[in-house]
Amino acid sequence: MRRQLELKDFRKTSPYLDDRPDCLENYQMSSEIELLRQKRALELRKKMLLSQEKPTPVAAETPKLSSRQTVQKILTGRGTEVLETARRYYPKEVGIIEENLARLIDSGRLRGPVSGEELYSFLRRVGLSFSMDTKIRVKEHGELKTLEEKFREGVR
Template sequence: MTDDAEIEVLKKRKLREMKRRLRLEQLKDLKAAEEEKKPAEPKPSPKDVLKTVFAGRAWEVWDTAEAQYPTVTQEIAVALAALIEAGKLKGAITGEQLYAFFRQLGLRVRLKTKIRIYESGELKTIADKLRSE
């Protein structure tokens, strides 16, 4: 009789274990189905990623470079965004750093330059300064 009782206990234990595994499997299936239903979050555009790291006059340099070299800057944007997302490029990128980067790549970005003189509480161009003298 004790053998029959032991067998019954083992059967009940095995049945409980099988039910528990079945519930866990059903939960996993439900979670997988929910994740499939969730819309995939759109990957941010390279410019959105660059917005997080560009500082100072970086956008001025970028916009000028983009106007002068549109196809190359698109490729550079994708590459920089990939580096930023991978964590290999950290910290802010200033206009000076970006300009130097373009120069190292062989892209001569021609920035609009103005020389102004601060005199008597106002900024004057060199032409205005020479006219007033």
């Protein structure tokens, strides 16, 4: 805590001050300015220490996606359908492949969109053989019709 000294105490304690009132005023102003500077410096030190103590929330801002979500991000076309069909046949193996693909995507070694055809041929090359559900549809008068519907119309 700061002690307040009266003007007469300044005259007694300081050999540099004479009896002129303007000399005392200058001394008081400079001491007040110095106190304000010290106070400001103390505030800045506190802010700096607080900012150093706080951990950077960089990890909290970017949530880690699961391997399934990471792979889903780059699949295009029928890619998700191919992946889900493969998962029905080989759930354990597709999980392992998904983790490896996600790691490659995160590291930047696998970029860009992966179509369903590319994914299907990749899965076949690693030894996962499965058949996709095939539907042949015909576009007629702006409508998509399956072959079954088309044959029914022809029989009538």
